[in-house]
Amino acid sequence: MIKLVDLYKSFGDVHVLRGLNLEIEYGKTTSIIGRSGSGKSVLLKHIIGLLKPERGHVFIDDVDVTKLDEKEMNEIRKRFGMLFQGSALFDSMTVGENVAFPLREHSRLKESEIKQIVIERLRAVGLTGVEDKMPSEMSGGMKKRVGLARAIAMLPEIVLFDEPTTGLDPIMAEAINQLIVETQKNFNLTCIVISHDIHSIYTVSHKIAMLYDGVIVEYGTPDELRASTNPVTIQFLSGNIEGPITIV
Amino acid sequence: MNRADSFLDQLGKTVMRNIEEMGKIVMLFFSTVSWMVRPPLKIRDIFKQMEFVGVKSIFVVVLTGGFTGMVMALQGYHGFKMFSAEALVGSTVALGMTRELGPVLTSLMVTARAGSAMTAELGTMRVTEQIDALYVMAANPIKHLIVPRIIAGVLMVPILTIVADFVGILGGYFVGVEVLNINPGVFVKNIYKYVELDDIFNGLIKSAFFGLILSLIGCYKGFNTEGGAEGVGKAITEAVVLSSISILVSDYFLTAIMF
Numbered sequence: 001m002i003k004l005v006d007l008y009k010s011f012g013d014v015h016v017l018r019g020l021n022l023e024i025e026y027g028k029t030t031s032i033i034g035r036s037g038s039g040k041s042v043l044l045k046h047i048i049g050l051l052k053p054e055r056g057h058v059f060i061d062d063v064d065v066t067k068l069d070e071k072e073m074n075e076i077r078k079r080f081g082m083l084f085q086g087s088a089l090f091d092s093m094t095v096g097e098n099v100a101f102p103l104r105e106h107s108r109l110k111e112s113e114i115k116q117i118v119i120e121r122l123r124a125v126g127l128t129g130v131e132d133k134m135p136s137e138m139s140g141g142m143k144k145r146v147g148l149a150r151a152i153a154m155l156p157e158i159v160l161f162d163e164p165t166t167g168l169d170p171i172m173a174e175a176i177n178q179l180i181v182e183t184q185k186n187f188n189l190t191c192i193v194i195s196h197d198i199h200s201i202y203t204v205s206h207k208i209a210m211l212y213d214g215v216i217v218e219y220g221t222p223d224e225l226r227a228s229t230n231p232v233t234i235q236f237l238s239g240n241i242e243g244p245i246t247i248v
Numbered sequence: 249m250n251r252a253d254s255f256l257d258q259l260g261k262t263v264m265r266n267i268e269e270m271g272k273i274v275m276l277f278f279s280t281v282s283w284m285v286r287p288p289l290k291i292r293d294i295f296k297q298m299e300f301v302g303v304k305s306i307f308v309v310v311l312t313g314g315f316t317g318m319v320m321a322l323q324g325y326h327g328f329k330m331f332s333a334e335a336l337v338g339s340t341v342a343l344g345m346t347r348e349l350g351p352v353l354t355s356l357m358v359t360a361r362a363g364s365a366m367t368a369e370l371g372t373m374r375v376t377e378q379i380d381a382l383y384v385m386a387a388n389p390i391k392h393l394i395v396p397r398i399i400a401g402v403l404m405v406p407i408l409t410i411v412a413d414f415v416g417i418l419g420g421y422f423v424g425v426e427v428l429n430i431n432p433g434v435f436v437k438n439i440y441k442y443v444e445l446d447d448i449f450n451g452l453i454k455s456a457f458f459g460l461i462l463s464l465i466g467c468y469k470g471f472n473t474e475g476g477a478e479g480v481g482k483a484i485t486e487a488v489v490l491s492s493i494s495i496l497v498s499d500y501f502l503t504a505i506m507f
Binding site: 045048049050070074075077078080081082084085086088089090091092101102105106 | 373380381
């Protein structure tokens with residue numbers, strides 16, 4: 001289980017996380033929703049150790065990753081994959097080299113075996129024959145798929161998704177949603193998705209956490225959130241301008 | 249707070265900011281050295297950067313070195329003519345190129361061409377989360393991105409300086425002998441007479457140091473870029489200005505120590 005306990009993080013005078021608590025189950029897809037700038041990405045970066053909290057703990061299997069040095073954290077990171085908002089593909093490398101990157105970095109596989117795995121992972125995200133293309137030759141949706149292929153290249157236990165459908169047309173967004181669902185099922189992954197795309201969240205999630213004002217104000221299944229009586233959750237899910245969430 | 253206090257306050261803050269930044273650059277240098285000695289070295293990446301910093305800068309360095317040597321010969325000739333010492337043009341060009349202008353101008357040209365590109369590339373990687381992606385994949389960005397660039401800078405700037413020195417002296421010879429009719433034997437003989445191996449060697453040590461400065465500052469500014477396209481543009485400007493100033497200032501002190 002991934003456990004976030006009493007997490008505090010500020011940037012200057014802006015207090016982004018204010019004592020956040022959350023428990024994420026393995027083998028399920030948990031989504032974190034909230035307004036832009038509410039701290040969803042900050043939360044994700046704490047889980048993967050890109051940011052350290054001012055106070056609080058992040059436990060992965062009872063190991064407090066906030067106390068680990070870079071070398072120890074890297075061992076934990078090998079259990080993770082991450083799909084970035086803008087895909088974050090290395091634009092000096094081909095698609096094949098991007099997907100092969102973690103394999104070349106952390107495995108002792110032969111080049112022929114790496115090549116085979118790259119083809120398999122790309123096929124798993126619905127892409128064939130693109131190994132030699134450069135990221136600049138691909139559309140946003142294709143880049144997301146390649147990003148996902150790279151994220152699952154090492155068959156990680158946990159995959160983080162940072163706004164997976166942002167910037168995509170509705171059809172491609174739905175295709176990515178289906179891909180997340182299928183990949184989670186096929187590889188039995190623990191997925192953590194952050195998004196403000198309500199439709200996407202309902203499609204992919206087993207559990208949803210609503211982040212507001214630096215804390216999780218609601219946590220439950222999609223059906224439980226639909227039936228929520230929390231005014232913050234109701235306003236966010238309905239997209240209403242009136243309510244406790246103010247527009248700054 | 250009156251105007252004088254406000255001025256001192258701002259001055260103090262600027263000084264502190266610059267000292268802090270210098271400290272961070274030094275820290276990055278030590279961190280880079282520590283990753284440099286940990287195998288495996290990314291040989292392919294190092295050669296790729298050496299090609300970019302070195303091979304692809306040759307044209308601009310040849311052009312700069314050649315015309316600098318030519319103009320030195322031209323200016324020197326008119327100066328020395330007043331004392332009937334035209335024969336010293338060759339040695340003056342050679343000493344000027346090997347000791348000063350070769351290392352400094354080569355480094356400034358490489359700063360403009362390759363140092364700025366290092367900042368642009370790393371800055372873009374930072375704002376598009378490619379550097380975060382490296383961290384997430386448990387791959388150290390300093391080892392992957394900065395070590396190859398700094399090795400390329402330190403190795404290739406001296407090699408480019410040799411090219412600039414040679415082409416500069418050749419340019420000086422062309423203007424001195426072919427245009428201004430200085431005796432070719434005297435031109436060459438005076439170069440051998442006055443230029444010592446130490447002049448060339450110390451010039452190359454300086455250029456290796458300048459290569460370190462321009463690649464380190466270029467990488468530091470790119471690696472710490474904030475914001476989007478505007479941030480990348482700002483980082484490139486800062487990198488080129490800081491590298492150029494650092495090269496010129498350190499040149500004075502290195503010259504004072506070496507010669």
